[in-house]
Amino acid sequence: xxxxxxxxxxxxxxxxxxxxxxxxxxxxxxxxxxxxxxxxxxxxxxxxxxxxxxxxxxxxxxxxxxxxxxxxxxxxxxxxxxxxxxxxxxxxxxxxxxxxxxxxxxxxxxxxxxxxxxxxxxxxxxxxxxxxxxxxxxxxxxxxxxxxxxxxxxxxxxxxxxxxxxxxxxxxxxxxxxxxxxxxxxxxxxxxxxxxxxxxx
Numbered sequence: 001x002x003x004x005x006x007x008x009x010x011x012x013x014x015x016x017x018x019x020x021x022x023x024x025x026x027x028x029x030x031x032x033x034x035x036x037x038x039x040x041x042x043x044x045x046x047x048x049x050x051x052x053x054x055x056x057x058x059x060x061x062x063x064x065x066x067x068x069x070x071x072x073x074x075x076x077x078x079x080x081x082x083x084x085x086x087x088x089x090x091x092x093x094x095x096x097x098x099x100x101x102x103x104x105x106x107x108x109x110x111x112x113x114x115x116x117x118x119x120x121x122x123x124x125x126x127x128x129x130x131x132x133x134x135x136x137x138x139x140x141x142x143x144x145x146x147x148x149x150x151x152x153x154x155x156x157x158x159x160x161x162x163x164x165x166x167x168x169x170x171x172x173x174x175x176x177x178x179x180x181x182x183x184x185x186x187x188x189x190x191x192x193x194x195x196x197x198x199x200x201x
Contacts, residue, residue: 030120032128035086035099040078043088043099044071050098050115053155061150062190070187072101072113087132089116089125100129102136102145106176109137109201111147130163138201148180151195165197 035043051068054061058068080086080101089098098116102109111133116125130145137145147165150156157167168177177196185191 029092030097030123030125030128031090031094032087032125032132033090034084035077035081035088035096037078037081039088039096040074040081042096043077044074046096046099046117047071047113047115049117053118054153057153061153061193062188064188067188077101085136087129089120089129091120098125098129100133102133105146105180106174107142108174108176109133109140109142109145110177110180111145126159127163134199134201142201144198144200146177146196146198148177148184148194148196150193152193157195157197160197160199163199165199168196168198 048069048071054063054068058064077086080103085102085104087100088096091097097120098114100114101112103112104110111130114126114129114133116123116129134145145165146168147160149160151167152158157165161167173181173196181191181194181196184194
């Protein structure tokens with residue numbers, strides 16, 4: 001689901017991992033690295049397959065089949081790749097099995113999408129992708145990484161909370177992040193089920 005930071009479960013040994021209270025397991029056989037141009041057309045399929053985890057909850061979340069089938073457009077992936085804002089989790093054969101995409105929104109590094117194929121879940125790949133994103137944000141001078149996600153889906157807000165993210169109260173949201181929620185609502189997502197979260201880097 002494009003721009004929804006949907007289904008997830010860092011690069012190894014980052015100094016800020018302990019400081020943020022997150023210590024992802026170091027799964028062997030996988031690599032977190034920047035994406036390659038030849039891999040971009042594989043990423044929408046990863047996103048759509050990861051979104052199948054929402055199918056049983058689709059009614060309660062107000063998700064249509066069209067929304068579940070939505071994915072990041074290739075031009076957005078290409079731009080992010082050119083800017084060094086797109087990472088993949090690659091398996092032992094160096095094939096992408098997950099990815100993370102960040103957008104710069106004003107003063108914010110916003111984690112726009114992060115997905116891992118269901119069959120590669122529970123390997124710590126989401127955590128490692130988060131750490132890669134946070135390291136990038138730190139080296140670029142951002143104070144925090146933000147994201148938008150479902151408040152009550154176990155692998156959404158509760159998951160991110162375990163990895164150092166905190167909810168941002170509605171009255172504290174800057175205009176750039178209010179606009180993120182507005183765009184989601186325009187796509188059909190129910191704003192009362194969504195939350196903006198923030199992790200200092």
